[in-house]
Amino acid sequence: MAETLDRDEVAAVLRERRREAVARLAGTGAEREAVVAAARESVTDDEHDPEGSTIAYERRMLDALTHDMRERIAEVDAALDRLDRGTYGTCERCGQPIPVERLRALPAARTCVACASR
Numbered sequence: 340m341a342e343t344l345d346r347d348e349v350a351a352v353l354r355e356r357r358r359e360a361v362a363r364l365a366g367t368g369a370e371r372e373a374v375v376a377a378a379r380e381s382v383t384d385d386e387h388d389p390e391g392s393t394i395a396y397e398r399r400m401l402d403a404l405t406h407d408m409r410e411r412i413a414e415v416d417a418a419l420d421r422l423d424r425g426t427y428g429t430c431e432r433c434g435q436p437i438p439v440e441r442l443r444a445l446p447a448a449r450t451c452v453a454c455a456s457r
């Protein structure tokens with residue numbers, strides 16, 4: 340018999356990932372506010388002041404990180420939803436079971452390795 344993943348174990352792993360992403364998202368939000376506040380305080384213009392461009396760069400980085408965390412949370416939510424509906428661990432494209440090792444490495448994986456690399 341093929342090795343299967345324990346449903347509760349998977350749910351726990353996914354919830355932990357979600358918690359981490361939410362915590363990072365909150366941290367990023369606070370950091371972004373600090374950067375924006377710092378930018379507001381500085382009376383120099385963005386284009387010619389090296390510090391201004393650093394602030395713009397930091398904001399871009401934080402925005403990218405925020406976007407990544409939101410995506411990660413959405414992926415985890417989708418995986419939890421599949422777990423509820425009993426479709427977790429089934430490849431979305433070919434309908435074949437996703438190998439347990441892949442799910443261990445990527446608990447929110449939607450596709451098998453073959454489909455992911457296609």
Ligand SMILES: [Zn+2]
Binds near residue numbers: 433435451453454
């Ligand atoms: Zn597949």
